[in-house]
Amino acid sequence: MSATEHPDTPATPETTDAERRARVTWSHIAEPSDAVALLACAVLGPTSALELAREGSPADLTAALQGQVPSHASDPETGTPPARAARALERWQGRLRTLEIDRVLEDAQRRHVRILVPDDPEWPEHLSDLQGTAPHCLWVQGAGRLDALTGPRTVALVGSRASTPYGEDAATTLGAAFAASGGTVVSGGAYGIDAAAHRGALAADGGATLAVLAGGLDRLYPRGNTQLLERIRAEHVLVSEAPIGTAPTRWRFLARNRLIAALSRVVVVVEAAWRSGALSTARLADDLSRPVGAVPGPITSAASAGCHRLVRERGAVLITDPDDLLDLLPGGPAAGEGSFALQDELDLLTPADHRVLDAVPPRSSIVEDRLAAEIGFTAREVSAALGRLELLGLLERTGDLVRRARPRP
Amino acid sequence: MSATEHPDTPATPETTDAERRARVTWSHIAEPSDAVALLACAVLGPTSALELAREGSPADLTAALQGQVPSHASDPETGTPPARAARALERWQGRLRTLEIDRVLEDAQRRHVRILVPDDPEWPEHLSDLQGTAPHCLWVQGAGRLDALTGPRTVALVGSRASTPYGEDAATTLGAAFAASGGTVVSGGAYGIDAAAHRGALAADGGATLAVLAGGLDRLYPRGNTQLLERIRAEHVLVSEAPIGTAPTRWRFLARNRLIAALSRVVVVVEAAWRSGALSTARLADDLSRPVGAVPGPITSAASAGCHRLVRERGAVLITDPDDLLDLLPGGPAAGEGSFALQDELDLLTPADHRVLDAVPPRSSIVEDRLAAEIGFTAREVSAALGRLELLGLLERTGDLVRRARPRP
Numbered sequence A, B: 001m002s003a004t005e006h007p008d009t010p011a012t013p014e015t016t017d018a019e020r021r022a023r024v025t026w027s028h029i030a031e032p033s034d035a036v037a038l039l040a041c042a043v044l045g046p047t048s049a050l051e052l053a054r055e056g057s058p059a060d061l062t063a064a065l066q067g068q069v070p071s072h073a074s075d076p077e078t079g080t081p082p083a084r085a086a087r088a089l090e091r092w093q094g095r096l097r098t099l100e101i102d103r104v105l106e107d108a109q110r111r112h113v114r115i116l117v118p119d120d121p122e123w124p125e126h127l128s129d130l131q132g133t134a135p136h137c138l139w140v141q142g143a144g145r146l147d148a149l150t151g152p153r154t155v156a157l158v159g160s161r162a163s164t165p166y167g168e169d170a171a172t173t174l175g176a177a178f179a180a181s182g183g184t185v186v187s188g189g190a191y192g193i194d195a196a197a198h199r200g201a202l203a204a205d206g207g208a209t210l211a212v213l214a215g216g217l218d219r220l221y222p223r224g225n226t227q228l229l230e231r232i233r234a235e236h237v238l239v240s241e242a243p244i245g246t247a248p249t250r251w252r253f254l255a256r257n258r259l260i261a262a263l264s265r266v267v268v269v270v271e272a273a274w275r276s277g278a279l280s281t282a283r284l285a286d287d288l289s290r291p292v293g294a295v296p297g298p299i300t301s302a303a304s305a306g307c308h309r310l311v312r313e314r315g316a317v318l319i320t321d322p323d324d325l326l327d328l329l330p331g332g333p334a335a336g337e338g339s340f341a342l343q344d345e346l347d348l349l350t351p352a353d354h355r356v357l358d359a360v361p362p363r364s365s366i367v368e369d370r371l372a373a374e375i376g377f378t379a380r381e382v383s384a385a386l387g388r389l390e391l392l393g394l395l396e397r398t399g400d401l402v403r404r405a406r407p408r409p
Helices: A017-029 A035-044 A046-055 A058-065 A082-096 A101-110 A125-133 A165-180 A193-203 A223-235 A250-263 A277-287 A302-314 A322-328 A341-348 A351-359 A368-375 A379-391 B017-029 B035-044 B046-055 B058-065 B082-096 B101-110 B125-133 B165-180 B193-203 B223-235 B250-263 B277-287 B302-314 B322-328 B341-348 B351-359 B368-375 B379-391
Strands: A114-116 A138-141 A154-159 A184-187 A208-213 A237-240 A266-271 A292-294 A395-398 A401-404 B114-116 B138-141 B154-159 B184-187 B208-213 B237-240 B266-271 B292-294 B395-398 B401-404
Touching: A017 A035, A017 A046, A017 A082, A017 A101, A035 A046, A035 A058, A035 A082, A035 A125, A046 A058, A046 A082, A058 A082, A082 B379, A101 A114, A125 A250, A154 A165, A154 A193, A154 A250, A154 A277, A165 A184, A165 A193, A165 A208, A165 A266, A165 A302, A165 A322, A184 A193, A184 A250, A193 A208, A193 A223, A193 A266, A208 A223, A208 A250, A223 A237, A237 A250, A250 A277, A250 B351, A266 A277, A266 A302, A266 A322, A277 A292, A277 A302, A292 A302, A292 A322, A351 A368, A351 A379, A351 B250, A368 A379, A368 A401, A379 A395, A379 B082, B017 B035, B017 B046, B017 B082, B017 B101, B035 B046, B035 B058, B035 B082, B035 B125, B046 B058, B046 B082, B058 B082, B101 B114, B125 B250, B154 B165, B154 B193, B154 B250, B154 B277, B165 B184, B165 B193, B165 B208, B165 B266, B165 B302, B165 B322, B184 B193, B184 B250, B193 B208, B193 B223, B193 B266, B208 B223, B208 B250, B223 B237, B237 B250, B250 B277, B266 B277, B266 B302, B266 B322, B277 B292, B277 B302, B292 B302, B292 B322, B351 B368, B351 B379, B368 B379, B368 B401, B379 B395
Parallel strands: A154 A184, A154 A266, A184 A208, A208 A237, A266 A292, B154 B184, B154 B266, B184 B208, B208 B237, B266 B292
Antiparallel strands: A114 A138, A138 A237, A395 A401, B114 B138, B138 B237, B395 B401
């Protein structure tokens, strides 16, 4: 039974060699945002879709995709009428003519680039959240394993290339603390926030970090980050959905952002201008139901305006501390719980308690009777307040002497 | 019919002289946080309550307040059993013995201090939101009218005394811009954020500002702000619920914060440490259903930690711009509406549109055919994308030439 006769059979534990080759081929002939290619692969399976790409007519393609709902719902072109199908076939066949898949596979092997497909053990499970826009395959290089590095403690730290020292410092600090806690930092390979986040993670003891590139793994970009990306490759992992040799063009950055969002459990924008690519990553994360955080900054800094906007308009959670990242992870404590007991205790105080507490000098003790005289309370009123304040751990009594409790750690 | 026989009759347009004297008396003999006094005045009216305070027994007071629900629900003492009633009577009678109300009224007149009670035309209408904790009377001094200064455009800008230059700058900028738009800035009289907010408002052309003091109007505090407060008095208004001669003690600051919240339509915390009195003002504002805003700052600044906390834990709105204050006023546009059309338009673009847009050079024009060749699209695909991009105002076409549209104002 040839692959052209019907869609691929349901997933088996091991991907056939034909499907693997078909996926690698698709990653060459279709851009990540090629909605017709994604739809054809989703509906027919990559192998049958490729047969159609090679030998089918526009009418065949239109018929095969008839009535299928595209996952790129924002793209008004996804109806796939014959004219559109013809253009798609023209695009794919143009690239197919020059593609030598055996040479591609040999070249990848020679470079120690692993090409992952969905059934491979190293394939990150939660990429399936991308549904119809999941990559055909992933190109992976480095000492780490992608599946191990994208476990439940995986946070994307993203932001502007045009960062400030403040933002870079925040990215490094958050990256280092999160990596030190056993998590993986995910980011792109750009200057600014991306690089600072990676540097933080690399500086942490045992910290792991993952760079998702827009171009091929042979095109470490930008050049100034070559050393950094080489170090990430040597110690952890570089990932791309673009084949070796692909130039990192701007639309590929936009497509790449959806991988950053999908590979992470939480996306945090550290610094971003009012309009910034990092905001698109945040939107994609939101689409994937990943929590989105944003680091605030001075209101006078244009580099923080996008972060403030995310909080104000899109309900992003304010991130001020490495612990806040942990809170957003699946199973983390909900925001608002945690270490705020002391303030909550103050909320329990009556006005009288506040008055008694205020009258106790900050660094010395006072006799209970003097306290009563001082604030015009009866001895009984003072005693009742002291009882509550002592219970809440705010004051200490030794005989008649009252003093403030030391702040707890 | 004497006032002791039954509660005051329902509000008449003019407060009787007896009630006015009773209210002024209560403001002397009971602290703002005296829950029994507030309850007695609410239940019996100030005149009858005062008769009881002068001549009643603890049993009379307990009987009069029987079954009344105190508005200070957080105060476990508000049951008013006889022992508590006795202590209250003792407190009030102690102060009544030395109070000469005629001298008080003469002194106020001599100092040009106006004593306002609820039916006075200058009484701010929305103080009634305080219900059972509304002040007995207000002591007001200055060239402005309190009712005119607390209209629908009234924003409290509050924050720490231990402010940073960043926070002071934000307070001044927000205060100046808001006052320049015809609004009134409300704050305390403290160093730091309070003073910076007032200074901003005073610097604005026609800007109005209002200082709410914790002590008597003869006790301008802190001394270093005397000139500032004198200028506010000369041009606008100083307010307090404390009689002339009252020392500005710390518990009075806490009580004063509820007046700041009640006199304003929106409360914005500009800078506040993790534990700060300004957070209590925010909580009180929330209790009064006033929107609360907070100005973010660097995550490395302890002076902004309370602001970040308000956003994160209490849903305060991030304030980064004077326009954000206007948005929070009653009738202002909802957050998220407004000037964000351009970003929304970008959201409408298909991946193909993005690719075409990206291929148009930022500062020069390109021929349509070259565009198609550049990105490997057919001429028809490029034309369709150009049509949409032109419609959205992102590109301009002149004959065959395509260029980016100038950013709109």
